[in-house]
Amino acid sequence: MAKAPRRGPYICGIDAALDVVSGKWKGLILWELDAHRVRRFSELRRGLPGVSEKMLTQHLREMEEDGLVHREVHAEVPPRVEYSLTEHGRTLNQALGPLGAWGVERIRREGSEVVDTAKTSH
Amino acid sequence: MAKAPRRGPYICGIDAALDVVSGKWKGLILWELDAHRVRRFSELRRGLPGVSEKMLTQHLREMEEDGLVHREVHAEVPPRVEYSLTEHGRTLNQALGPLGAWGVERIRREGSEVVDTAKTSH
């Protein structure tokens, strides 16, 4: 058993949803895939400044396992792997909408810095 | 400065919102305070089965610092401390609504166990 028992019994819906989005880059991955529909590994890598290859694959694998992203491998050389959101991934993104708006308000309130100004609308 | 630099520069609103709710018990604290309006420390403790006193105070302090909960100490003996949501706490809870609904759906989909059946509506 290589996997830790991450998906424990949940206390409420919030619990279950947070389990799936908690992870340093998962929110951004969701955002990238929602914005571009389909992205390859190296495109995601470039889209998430600072992510390591290890964390990116790790997060993508977990999100695939959670039924949020679809992974399609094209048997070519050089290899081409395309990621996209599943239906559940899209509905999750919609459910995150109000939370994102709240976060934007919070950033504005306390004048926190934002790294990429092109993404503050999310 | 005893506090670690938790509140980093954020990449997007989701980032900022998740920073505030990530923590093993914060979702539940939000839920409890929203449901009961006002709760004392020991009431919250009893309402969150399995939480330790350390984690409860730690989370409450962070949430206070983040402007989500209001802490009122009554100078009595024995001491009485009452916690309630601030306006920002209430709006955050509303923003979490769709996410909670998504989580409930997810639990239902994969038939995960739920600890407290009285709370699955959240």
Next chain:
DNA sequence: ACTCCCCCTTACGAAAAGGTAAGTACCGCA
């Protein structure tokens, strides 16, 4: 021949988060 690109995997280690247990100070109750 050399390097770069692609999509990873593995090993190692630091940092953060969380849990356990004990101590604090005061009071009411038996």
Next chain:
DNA sequence: TGCGGTACTTACCTTTTCGTAAGGGGGAGT
């Protein structure tokens, strides 16, 4: 006298998460 209740704090340890660095296997560009 001793226990329980209130609201914590502190020290210590384990678990989880994240990052860094290296390798791999094949092909295409220079």
